[in-house]
Amino acid sequence: MEEKSETTTMMGLAARLYEKFKKSIDVLSRASKIDVGTTPADVVHRMDKATLLHYHPTVKETAPVPILVIYALVNRYYMLDLQPDRSMIKNLLNAGFDVYLLDWGYPERGDRFLTLEDYIMGYMDESVDFIRNQSGTNSITLFGICQGGTFCIIYSALYPEKVKNLVTVVSPFDTDTDEGLLNVWSKSMNVDKLVDIMGNVSGDFLNFAFLLLNPFRLMFHKYVDFLENLEDENFVTNFVRMERWIFDSPDQAGEAFRKFIKEIYQQNLLAKNRFYLGGKHVDLNKIKMPVLNVFAEFDHLVPPSSSRPFTEAIPSKDKQMLSFNTGHIGIFVGSRSQKEVCPKIAEWLKPRSQIAPRESEKKR
Amino acid sequence: MDHKNFLDDILSGFTGAMGNIGASWFSQWKRIIEEVVEAAEPLLKGEGFKPDDLKRLYETALGSLIAASEWAFHRDTIYGILNAARLQASLLRFWTDLERAINVPNAVDNVRSVTEQWRNTARDIFKGVIAQPLIHPFKGLLESLSPPAEAEMLRSIYSDASGNLNKVIRLWLETLERALESVGSTLSGRDIGRWKEVYEGWKKAYEETVGKLLKTPQVGPVRVPTEIFLHTMDSAIRYLAAMNDFYLMLQARWLEAMEEVAEQMPQIYEQGKGAETFRKFYELVIQTAERHYNEMFRSASFKEMLSLVSDTMLDFTKDRQELLDWVMKNLTLPTRKEVDELQKEVFGLKKRIKELAGKK
Numbered sequence: 001m002e003e004k005s006e007t008t009t010m011m012g013l014a015a016r017l018y019e020k021f022k023k024s025i026d027v028l029s030r031a032s033k034i035d036v037g038t039t040p041a042d043v044v045h046r047m048d049k050a051t052l053l054h055y056h057p058t059v060k061e062t063a064p065v066p067i068l069v070i071y072a073l074v075n076r077y078y079m080l081d082l083q084p085d086r087s088m089i090k091n092l093l094n095a096g097f098d099v100y101l102l103d104w105g106y107p108e109r110g111d112r113f114l115t116l117e118d119y120i121m122g123y124m125d126e127s128v129d130f131i132r133n134q135s136g137t138n139s140i141t142l143f144g145i146c147q148g149g150t151f152c153i154i155y156s157a158l159y160p161e162k163v164k165n166l167v168t169v170v171s172p173f174d175t176d177t178d179e180g181l182l183n184v185w186s187k188s189m190n191v192d193k194l195v196d197i198m199g200n201v202s203g204d205f206l207n208f209a210f211l212l213l214n215p216f217r218l219m220f221h222k223y224v225d226f227l228e229n230l231e232d233e234n235f236v237t238n239f240v241r242m243e244r245w246i247f248d249s250p251d252q253a254g255e256a257f258r259k260f261i262k263e264i265y266q267q268n269l270l271a272k273n274r275f276y277l278g279g280k281h282v283d284l285n286k287i288k289m290p291v292l293n294v295f296a297e298f299d300h301l302v303p304p305s306s307s308r309p310f311t312e313a314i315p316s317k318d319k320q321m322l323s324f325n326t327g328h329i330g331i332f333v334g335s336r337s338q339k340e341v342c343p344k345i346a347e348w349l350k351p352r353s354q355i356a357p358r359e360s361e362k363k364r
Numbered sequence: 365m366d367h368k369n370f371l372d373d374i375l376s377g378f379t380g381a382m383g384n385i386g387a388s389w390f391s392q393w394k395r396i397i398e399e400v401v402e403a404a405e406p407l408l409k410g411e412g413f414k415p416d417d418l419k420r421l422y423e424t425a426l427g428s429l430i431a432a433s434e435w436a437f438h439r440d441t442i443y444g445i446l447n448a449a450r451l452q453a454s455l456l457r458f459w460t461d462l463e464r465a466i467n468v469p470n471a472v473d474n475v476r477s478v479t480e481q482w483r484n485t486a487r488d489i490f491k492g493v494i495a496q497p498l499i500h501p502f503k504g505l506l507e508s509l510s511p512p513a514e515a516e517m518l519r520s521i522y523s524d525a526s527g528n529l530n531k532v533i534r535l536w537l538e539t540l541e542r543a544l545e546s547v548g549s550t551l552s553g554r555d556i557g558r559w560k561e562v563y564e565g566w567k568k569a570y571e572e573t574v575g576k577l578l579k580t581p582q583v584g585p586v587r588v589p590t591e592i593f594l595h596t597m598d599s600a601i602r603y604l605a606a607m608n609d610f611y612l613m614l615q616a617r618w619l620e621a622m623e624e625v626a627e628q629m630p631q632i633y634e635q636g637k638g639a640e641t642f643r644k645f646y647e648l649v650i651q652t653a654e655r656h657y658n659e660m661f662r663s664a665s666f667k668e669m670l671s672l673v674s675d676t677m678l679d680f681t682k683d684r685q686e687l688l689d690w691v692m693k694n695l696t697l698p699t700r701k702e703v704d705e706l707q708k709e710v711f712g713l714k715k716r717i718k719e720l721a722g723k724k
Contacts, residue, residue, distance in 0.1 A: 017456065021449045028441065048714075110707045118715075181661055188667045190675065197678045197685075199704075212498075212661070216654040219497045223441075223448030224646075243441045 020227040027230050031240040037078030039089050041101070045130045049105030050123045052130060055093055062098040063353035065164050066135045068127060069101040072147035073119070073256070074206060076248050077103055079332055080145065082241050086333045091342035092143075097353065098135065102127050107253045112199040114253035116260060117278040120151050121158070128155075128162050139164035139289075141353060146170050146302060146328070150264065153310065154275070157282045160289060165352050167345060169294040170328050172302045173310040174271040175264060179303035181213050186265040195254040203249030213300050242333070271309060290318040290352050294331075294345065301328040320348060444497075451493045455649060458485045459642045462633070479626055486622035490615050498614055567605060575601075589690050596683040603676040610673050613666070614657075621656035625649055 045052035071077035081089040092099050139162050144152030149171025156163045211218045229235040269275040275282040295307035311321050465478040578598040582590040632644050689699040
């Protein structure tokens with residue numbers, strides 16, 4: 001009898017697994033029309049395939065110093081606005097900021113000649129000037145995410161007069177670390193051969209490298225987890241949104257990729273203060289504006305040992321580090337992060353953005 | 365109901381759905397319509413449906429839905445789910461066998477024989493479930509080798525010569541595959557040296573025979589395309605060989621990890637029985653594999669392997685592009701090189717216009 005009941009239990013488990021597997025298809029069919037990046041925004045400026053978005057403010061009076069969000073070239077910016085209740089963008093708007101975002105678009109084969117100069121001294125600089133003109137301010141807040149944060153560091157060293165505040169979030173800086181596998185692998189990459197032959201670097205190929213960092217968790221276990229949580233509608237929609245983001249990987253413009261990997265990842269020239277862009281020295285000593293360096297303690301893509309040294313490398317007297325017990329993605333989408341990360345960043349930014357008191361605050 | 369048959373059914377269900385993903389959505393839809401008509405026939409004749417027919421129909425429909433265009437958005441996700449479910453189902457089947465073995469007379473002998481089966485199970489899981497997503501990005505190029513589209517185009521020009529060469533190369537690759545398969549069926553994670561030995565032997569033999577043939581300087585009016593063709597074949601073989609090496613490295617580490625799992629299995633089993641211990645067993649498999657792979661990914665030998673795979677992949681891509689360029693040129697179509705040059709010029713001009721507009 002005992003054997004039978006155990007067998008039944010195991011068979012029950014197998015049957016449940018099979019039922020869940022079948023049900024997952026029905027569940028996914030209902031979730032096929034999910035939206036991402038839904039916070040309302042206008043395209044206010046276009047530069048080739050890049051577009052500058054201006055989000056609709058959610059408060060009457062916004063801070064006079066606008067924020068320009070710079071995302072990485074890898075993956076898409078809507079990670080910051082994945083869903084209404086997990087949106088760094090929305091949190092910034094609700095905290096009273098005027099928010100712009102530079103969407104790099106999807107490079108095609110003809111864009112493989114785009115250089116880091118084109119991205120940073122071209123599209124980024126043009127966007128900053130556009131915002132300065134539109135808002136009537138001399139300088140703005142740069143808010144860089146991951147590789148976008150590295151771009152913001154470079155930009156701030158080249159054009160310090162245009163940057164009022166600099167916020168970097170999980171951004172690679174010092175690449176002489178063996179903590180992250182990407183740092184380890186990129187060192188032996190023959191990037192010249194890769195770019196010469198392929199032109200652009202396939203986004204799917206890079207994505208595969210990211211999945212390989214935790215292959216069993218990311219390629220198998222998360223789907224088992226999904227099957228376990230099929231009944232939970234919130235879990236399912238969050239999962240589908242995340243899957244959509246993960247597999248939405250633009251190709252990398254070849255020339256920009258070549259310089260970024262060779263000079264920043266392999267030679268670590270930025271951290272050594274020997275990086276040049278467009279013939280100009282990217283001098284870290286020029287970064288004297290207020291700086292907030294945010295990183296995640298369990299970041300497997302950009303380890304804290306890569307982000308942390310930036311704070312020490314610059315002469316700014318108003319600089320601060322914020323560290324959170326989360327990972328590279330969790331820092332943006334984790335439910336705890338919504339309550340901790342953005343409020344703390346906003347708290348740091350408010351006094352440095354000369355926020356006018358809101359009506360409700362005036363009455364007090 | 366025999367539980368083993370039931371689990372086998374489940375496994376074959378997953379396999380069927382997996383197999384369907386690869387096909388185009390159009391052919392899948394065609395197939396499902398045919399299946400529906402066939403399955404509906406007894407019903408129409410008043411003979412009624414058999415539950416198994418329904419189940420088979422569902423699997424086909426599932427595969428079709430996955431491959432259909434409106435499902436493109438979920439394609440990678442569903443692929444992941446199917447693979448994860450297959451992994452769980454395979455582990456579940458093994459765990460059930462283990463439980464049965466323990467609950468009968470002479471349990472010690474039975475358990476020993478089942479745990480010995482674990483090695484075979486681990487090898488099958490790697491082959492059927494783990495390997496595919498791990499080598500996925502390289503697979504696209506490999507598929508184009510079988511048979512190479514360019515070889516097909518050139519076959520019309522070289523006719524028998526090309527066909528024969530293809531045969532030689534295929535034969536050569538099959539030899540490697542067979543040799544590795546026979547080693548693979550007996551090796552465990554700890555004797556990596558054995559497959560390396562076979563692989564190195566194969567490489568040496570290749571360089572001295574077919575490899576030499578492919579590098580022979582050509583003469584006559586078709587010298588240029590012949591040389592390009594032979595180079596492409598050579599780089600394709602080197603790439604495929606590197607991929608085999610890569611595959612075996614991943615497999616060896618997986619088997620090593622699963623040996624460790626086998627050692628810890630009794631402790632897990634002692635903690636209880638049924639579904640709960642299975643969950644612990646599953647967690648152990650995932651965690652052990654993850655830890656082993658993380659260690660391997662940091663090793664110098666893995667970095668070397670990654671370089672070897674990407675280098676041979678790029679060499680093959682480059683030769684293949686040259687071959688395609690030659691074909692395009694003969695079809696009086698613009699070659700990739702020509703389009704590249706044009707794009708570079710357009711890119712430069714656009715930049716110049718922007719600069720000039722800025723100066724105004």
